Amino acid sequence: MEMRQLKYFMAVAKAESYSAAATELAVAQPTLSIAVRNLEQELGVQLFYTFGRRQRLTDEGQRLLEGAQRMMEEYRRTVEEVQNTGDTAAGTLAVGLPPLLGTCYLASLIPEFARKYPNVRIQVIEQGSYVIDQMIVEGELDIALTLNTEQVEQFETLPFTCQRVGVILNRSNPLSERESLSISDLRGQRFAIFNRDFALHWQIVGACRRAGYAPQIVLLSSQWDFLVEVAAQNRAITILPKPIYDKYPSAAVRWVPLSDGPRAWDVRLAWNKKRYMSNACKAFLSHVEGRRPPDDMP
Incomplete structure (x- = not known):
């Protein structure tokens, strides 16, 4: 068993695809397939099975993955110790x-x-x-x-750091005159918020549901400046930390702190x-x- 084989095996396990793993590793797909097949022959077990066009780990494959991760971590630690002298960072x-x-x-x-x-x-x-x-x-x-x-x-x-979270909304919105806002105050508003990869998305959705309503989400994005621009055009409100508002000053919007829900970043x-x-x-x-x-x- 070679480190290269384990590296290839781990890449396929992560991507659940030979072609995607080959692209990630910048190697030919047949090279990857042969390496994994040779590993299966050497160990005498099946490591993957195909389900829904994805490569899934067998029980034996899962055990090998866990062991391979430990081996790779030990390999990394050893290389670091060899490369570094004393407290030298490299x-x-x-x-x-x-x-x-x-x-x-x-x-x-x-x-x-x-x-x-x-x-x-x-x-x-x-x-x-x-x-x-x-x-x-x-x-x-x-x-x-x-x-x-x-x-x-x-x-x-x-x-x-811990920063305040607030609502960014167009100054024509009556809520912009408030000194603070609760999640309940936002019922009926259109929301433009971060997508599901962001913790703030789930914090906002969860807070609205606890307040007794489902937010009317009209836009999901990963771009904070886009969300602020949507609020500036009065298309929706957005909820963002104060440092983001400070980096995007606009006369068209106002940032109002939240009194509950995801009030702290x-x-x-x-x-x-x-x-x-x-x-x-x-x-x-x-x-x-x-x-x-x-x-x-x-």
């Missing part, structure tokens, strides 16, 4: 980052870190916080910025407690921790 650092957080906070922090640690190559993975959380669980990220949710409780975390630095933390990751954690923005909560 290697690749995979950082998970929801787009909102990158826009607000890490645009300057990451370049500063890169200048300070030129031997660390930073790979930024931008996804919604729900996707980021799952990638932490699966050990695909070294560290991430994400929102504090029930899922995050299983990780190691450090507080990063609780951002955490998070990592998988079972995953080996490299010197590069420790250096990044220290760098960001010392530059955390101040909280903005009443």
Whole structure:
């Protein structure tokens, strides 16, 4: 059994497709198929079966995947230890980052870190916080910025910042005159909010349902500036953290804080407690921790 075979096997297991895994690895699909078939012959078991045009793991395949993940983590740790001397930071650092957080906070922090640690190559993975959380669980990220949710409780975390969440709405909307708004006040409004990959989406939907109604969602997007523009054109209201409003000043809209529901944007630095933390990751954690923005909560 070779590391290359395990790498190919893990790629197919993740993508549930030989063709998608081959594209991800930049290898020919027959090469990938042969490698997995040879692995099955060597072990004397079937690792995949086809269901709904997807490659699903057999029981034996699932056990191999779990063992392969442990082996790859040990391999990574060994390489890091060989490459690094003392507290020297080197290697690749995979950082998970929801787009909102990158826009607000890490645009300057990451370049500063890169200048300070030129031997660390930073790979930024931008996804919604729900996707980021799952990638932490699966050990695909070294560290991430994400929102504090029930899922995050299983990780190691450090507080990063806590900011107010509010409603952005056109100034012609009568609610724009209020000093604060509750989720109940928004009944009957048209909502333009983040898509289902974002924790804020589910926080908003859940808060509306607890208030006794289903939100009238007219637009889902992953682009915060688009959501603000929709509100500026009086097509809908949107709910976003205060730092986003501060970065998109517009005379056409007003930001009004929420008095309940997702009123706080609780951002955490998070990592998988079972995953080996490299010197590069420790250096990044220290760098960001010392530059955390101040909280903005009443």
